[in-house]
Amino acid sequence: MIVLTEPNPELRVRSTDVAVSDLGSDRIKKLIADLQKTMVDENGCGIAAPQVGVHERVIIIDIGHGPNAYVNPEITGRSFRKFLFEEGCLSVPGVWGMVKRFRSVKVKAFDENGKEIKCEASGLESVVFQHEIDHLDGVLFIDRVEKFTRPPKHLVL
Numbered sequence: 001m002i003v004l005t006e007p008n009p010e011l012r013v014r015s016t017d018v019a020v021s022d023l024g025s026d027r028i029k030k031l032i033a034d035l036q037k038t039m040v041d042e043n044g045c046g047i048a049a050p051q052v053g054v055h056e057r058v059i060i061i062d063i064g065h066g067p068n069a070y071v072n073p074e075i076t077g078r079s080f081r082k083f084l085f086e087e088g089c090l091s092v093p094g095v096w097g098m099v100k101r102f103r104s105v106k107v108k109a110f111d112e113n114g115k116e117i118k119c120e121a122s123g124l125e126s127v128v129f130q131h132e133i134d135h136l137d138g139v140l141f142i143d144r145v146e147k148f149t150r151p152p153k154h155l156v157l
Helices: 026-041 123-136
Strands: 046-048 058-061 068-078 082-087 096-102 104-110 116-122 145-149
Touching: 026 046, 026 058, 026 068, 046 123, 058 123, 068 116, 068 123, 082 123, 082 145, 096 123, 104 123, 116 123
Parallel strands: none
Antiparallel strands: 046 058, 058 068, 068 104, 082 096, 096 145, 104 116
8 A cells, every 4th residue: 555645635534333244254354454554564563444545444553562453432531741752754754843732542443343442542653543533533743743853873753
């Protein structure tokens, strides 16, 4: 799969929920497998379906413990505190910036088999969830940047 890059208007389209009847389907499992491969090939730690032109609410996150898929993810709780975190994006190559994010979030979603999952994330994992869910809403990190920085030498979201 090819990662779309800004200013492609497809990146600004709000994604729709995956239908309940499609949860756990071969089609969604293939999309998840393709997203995981693309994320690895691009050296990312997260990817959202809209980044490859698919406007369904599916994200992949891998912060070093193996990739996990989240279908129809939604943030159900947020910490009071926020922090600045330097972000980059596969869809905005070569651009980095400081973004204010919640320190922790609670997320509800479905896994690739259609089973409901709930989790709590903090630190980097919280940032990646917020970044990828923003993609599902047609929002890029550059829309939230407080200060642009030079590219660091680590993974991009």
